[in-house]
Amino acid sequence: MKAVKNWIEDPAPLLRAGAGYTLAGSDADATPGFAGTKTAGEAALAANATEVSLLQEKLFANSLFDDSRSILLVLQGMDSAGKGGIVKHVVGSVDPQGVTHASFKKPTPEELEHDFLWRIRKRLPVGGQIGVFDRSHYEDVLAGKVLNLATPDVIDERYRQINDFESELVAHGTTVLKVMLNISADEQKARLAERLDRPDKHWKFNPNDIDSRELWNQYQDAYQAVFDRTSTTTAPWYVVPANRKWYARLAVQRLLMDALRNLNQDWPAPAFGVEEQRARLALT
Amino acid sequence: MKAVKNWIEDPAPLLRAGAGYTLAGSDADATPGFAGTKTAGEAALAANATEVSLLQEKLFANSLFDDSRSILLVLQGMDSAGKGGIVKHVVGSVDPQGVTHASFKKPTPEELEHDFLWRIRKRLPVGGQIGVFDRSHYEDVLAGKVLNLATPDVIDERYRQINDFESELVAHGTTVLKVMLNISADEQKARLAERLDRPDKHWKFNPNDIDSRELWNQYQDAYQAVFDRTSTTTAPWYVVPANRKWYARLAVQRLLMDALRNLNQDWPAPAFGVEEQRARLALT
Numbered sequence: 001m002k003a004v005k006n007w008i009e010d011p012a013p014l015l016r017a018g019a020g021y022t023l024a025g026s027d028a029d030a031t032p033g034f035a036g037t038k039t040a041g042e043a044a045l046a047a048n049a050t051e052v053s054l055l056q057e058k059l060f061a062n063s064l065f066d067d068s069r070s071i072l073l074v075l076q077g078m079d080s081a082g083k084g085g086i087v088k089h090v091v092g093s094v095d096p097q098g099v100t101h102a103s104f105k106k107p108t109p110e111e112l113e114h115d116f117l118w119r120i121r122k123r124l125p126v127g128g129q130i131g132v133f134d135r136s137h138y139e140d141v142l143a144g145k146v147l148n149l150a151t152p153d154v155i156d157e158r159y160r161q162i163n164d165f166e167s168e169l170v171a172h173g174t175t176v177l178k179v180m181l182n183i184s185a186d187e188q189k190a191r192l193a194e195r196l197d198r199p200d201k202h203w204k205f206n207p208n209d210i211d212s213r214e215l216w217n218q219y220q221d222a223y224q225a226v227f228d229r230t231s232t233t234t235a236p237w238y239v240v241p242a243n244r245k246w247y248a249r250l251a252v253q254r255l256l257m258d259a260l261r262n263l264n265q266d267w268p269a270p271a272f273g274v275e276e277q278r279a280r281l282a283l284t
Numbered sequence: 285m286k287a288v289k290n291w292i293e294d295p296a297p298l299l300r301a302g303a304g305y306t307l308a309g310s311d312a313d314a315t316p317g318f319a320g321t322k323t324a325g326e327a328a329l330a331a332n333a334t335e336v337s338l339l340q341e342k343l344f345a346n347s348l349f350d351d352s353r354s355i356l357l358v359l360q361g362m363d364s365a366g367k368g369g370i371v372k373h374v375v376g377s378v379d380p381q382g383v384t385h386a387s388f389k390k391p392t393p394e395e396l397e398h399d400f401l402w403r404i405r406k407r408l409p410v411g412g413q414i415g416v417f418d419r420s421h422y423e424d425v426l427a428g429k430v431l432n433l434a435t436p437d438v439i440d441e442r443y444r445q446i447n448d449f450e451s452e453l454v455a456h457g458t459t460v461l462k463v464m465l466n467i468s469a470d471e472q473k474a475r476l477a478e479r480l481d482r483p484d485k486h487w488k489f490n491p492n493d494i495d496s497r498e499l500w501n502q503y504q505d506a507y508q509a510v511f512d513r514t515s516t517t518t519a520p521w522y523v524v525p526a527n528r529k530w531y532a533r534l535a536v537q538r539l540l541m542d543a544l545r546n547l548n549q550d551w552p553a554p555a556f557g558v559e560e561q562r563a564r565l566a567l568t
Contacts, residue, residue, distance in 0.1 A: 061487035088379045095372045096416070097387065099380050132380070189565065196562050202554040203345035210564045270486040278480050280494045281473065 004047040005040040009033040011251050012258060017180075017227040017237040023220055028184040028243040034250060041246040048253055049093035055260035056094040056130060058267060063128025065268040069173045070125040071259050073252075074136045077181035078219060079209040080191035082242050082249075083134050086181070090253045091132050100125045103134040116140040116158065117165055125174070130256070137162060138178075138226060145225070146218045159229035166235040175259045176235040179252055180223060181242035185216050288331040289324040293317040295535050296542060301464075301511040301521040307504055312468040312527040318534060325530040332537055333377035339544035340378040340414060342551060347412025349552040353457045354409040355543050357536075358420045361465035362503060363493040364475035366526050366533075367418050370465070374537045375416050384409045387418040400424040400442065401449055409458070414540070421446060422462075425510060430502045443513035450519040459543045460519040463536055464507060465526035469500050 011033035034041060059069060073091070075083040091099055102123035111119045117137055125131025141158050144150050150158070166176050183191075192213070195205040212219065231237040238255055242248035295317035318325060343353060357375070359367040375383055386407035395403045401421055409415025425442050428434050434442070450460050467475075476497070479489040496503065515521040522539055526532035 064487055084379075084381065087381050091380050092376075095368075096375050096380060096383050096385050097368065097371050097418070099383075099385075101380050101383075103381065134381070189568065192565055193562070196558055196565065199554075200551050202558070203348055203552050205554070205556070205561070207556050207561055207564075210561065210568065213565075213568050216568075267484050268487050270483075270489070272489070272491050274480055274486070277489070277491055277494065278477070280491075281476055281480065281497075284473065284494065284497050284500075 004043050005036040006044045006047070007033050007254060008035050010258075011254055012238070015238040015240055015251065015255075017231040017239050021227055021231070021239070023182065023224050023227065023239065026182055026239055026241065028182045028187065028241045030241045031244060031247045032241070032251075034247060038244065038246045041244075041250050045089070045246070045250050045253055048250075048257060052090075052253060052257050052260065053094050055257065055263075055265075056098050058265045059130070059260060059263065060095070060098040060128040062265050062268050063126075065271065067265060067268070068127030069175070069263050069265070070127055070129050070131060071175045071177060071256070072125055072131045072133065072169065073256060074133045074138070074176065074178040075181065076135065076138050076142070076179070076223075077242065078183060078188055078216075079206075079212060080188055080195070080204075081181035081183045082245050083181060084204075085245055086179075086249060086252050087132055087134060089249050090256065091130065093253075094130065098129055100129045100131045101134070102131070104136055104139060116144075117161065120165075124169070127173070131174075137165070138230075141226060141230075142219065142222045143212075145222045146215050159226075162230050163232055163235075166230075166232070170234045175262070177255055177259050178231075178235060178237045179255065180227075180237060180239045181248055182239050183242045185213075187243045188213060188216075288327050289320040290328045290331070291317050291538060292319050294542075295538055296522070299522040299524055299535065299539075301515040301523050305511055305515070305523070307466065307508050307511065307523065310466055310523055310525065312466045312471065312525045314525045315528060315531045316525070316535075318531060322528065322530045325528075325534045329373070329530070329534050329537055332534075332541060336374075336537060336541050336544065337378050339541065339547075339549075340382050342549045343414070343544060343547065344379070344382040344412040346549050346552050347410075349555065351549060351552070352411030353459070353547050353549070354411055354413050354415060355459045355461060355540070356409055356415045356417065356453065357540060358417045358422070358460065358462040359465065360419065360422050360426070360463070360507075361526065362467060362472055362500075363490075363496060364472055364479070364488075365465035365467045366529050367465060368488075369529055370463075370533060370536050371416055371418060373533050374540065375414065377537075378414065382413055384413045384415045385418070386415070388420055388423060400428075401445065404449075408453070411457070421449070422510060422514075425514075426503065426506045427496075429506045429509070430499050443510075446514050447516055447519075450514075450516070454518045459546070461539055461543050462515075462519060462521045463539065464511075464521060464523045465532055466523050467526045469497075471527045472497060472500075 014032035120137045145155050195201040240248050240251045298316035404421045429439050479485040524532050524535045
């Protein structure tokens with residue numbers, strides 16, 4: 001078997017939005033921590049999938065016993081940034097039994113009657129699950145801010161509520177992994193044009209995508225505020241350059257794999273006497 | 285590319301539990317409709333996955349517009365029959381965005397306070413989704429019957445309620461695909477022994493599995509009653525020989541693929557003017 005070129009450096013510290021991080025200074029074409037080509041990146045993605053799948057099985061197995069942990073992968077980004085591709089090509093490599101997927105669109109009238117975290121809490125992963133949010137509570141401080149759906153005071157309060165909420169999740173055993181897929185405005189233009197050109201992609205296009213694109217700078221500013229206010233030690237943001245889809249997938253896979261590895265789970269010990277059950281089975 | 289050996293005959297009519305079907309007369313080692321070896325079966329499974337994935341994407345795309353259909357795949361079988369393997373290896377080939385998985389275990393006290401279909405209704409797939417039930421409402425006429433958890437009259441009434449319930453689902457656009465994975469008693473013994481032998485499989489073993497095994501014949505009879513009473517024209521049962529895991533996976537994939545094909549869905553027509561949106565995009 002040919003050796004697969006893999007990460008030359010842990011990408012997590014390179015992608016984390018820490019103090020002083022600026023989105024404007026980030027290169028959406030970059031491939032931090034990986035020196036190979038697209039072909040090498042795709043080979044690495046396929047090669048790593050086996051470990052991710054095994055780690056997820058341990059997460060699930062342990063949830064049936066004492067150690068009930070979960071992962072919440074929050075995916076954010078401008079339209080066409082590749083959130084769906086992460087779900088399909090990264091999350092898609094693990095057993096569906098262990099995945100809970102939730103997509104958050106414009107809130108319904110019923111959802112608007114409740115606190116903005118109400119609909120989020122209902123879709124959280126239970127123990128043993130990798131929960132994936134395609135958009136999330138962050139829309140309430142992104143679209144919410146840019147479209148003036150709430151007053152600045154309310155938006156300001158929401159950052160605090162989000163931090164409290166995520167701390168609570170972490171305290172209860174959920175690893176909160178927040179990823180912003182960062183594409184450039186030019187790349188988005190090309191991707192939206194492709195969706196308009198291909199009949200099999202029309203369903204992915206919505207005229208609202210262009211409304212949002214017309215507010216590109218305001219959204220970039222709103223994302224910057226999100227990183228400034230909610231990239232905490234317990235739940236940091238990772239900004240993943242996403243102009244190259246293969247890199248974004250490889251990077252999110254690595255972040256997910258490390259989140260699973262950090263749970264340090266082994267196969268659970270049997271809650272029964274193995275010899276006793278062997279003897280029972282032999283009699284049947 | 286090497287040609288892949290595939291089905292020589294549509295397996296659906298061969299597997300359907302129609303009038304006069306008997307579980308006792310079924311061979312769990314058989315491979316109806318497929319003449320190849322394990323290697324050929326695994327190659328066919330991989331080759332067909334692309335079409336299943338594409339069909340699922342169309343199902344999902346159409347649900348965003350007018351044609352909101354769904355599939356409910358009900359998986360039943362004795363312990364170790366391979367339900368989990370179907371989820372991982374068949375359902376696992378489609379985009380997690382379009383899959384809703386639910387596993388039904390022994391009812392909780394809250395669930396027992398409600399009608400037996402209450403917990404089932406809560407987990408039904410919405411439009412655009414392939415819902416997968418790992419065990420289901422059928423446990424209430426299987427374990428329910430064998431363990432005398434309900435009177436014969438109540439069990440009898442449940443068959444009727446199930447048929448009404450499934451007719452209702454079908455009338456609302458859900459294809460109900462019911463699969464019983466049929467393993468032999470000897471094969472189960474070998475699989476349970478393996479779970480006891482391997483520390484990475486201990487979590488899949490439960491001493492209750494042997495309790496159920498001791499009631500093997502009663503469960504076979506209860507399955508026969510299920511086929512006799514609930515294998516309807518709108519929602520027939522398929523009994524899939526499952527001693528060979530590769531065959532069971534290939535067969536369920538084929539049933540799922542045909543259920544999707546029968547929806548006859550194309551890509552949805554755009555709900556916007558393509559030229560108009562191209563012009564808007566060009567200005568950004």
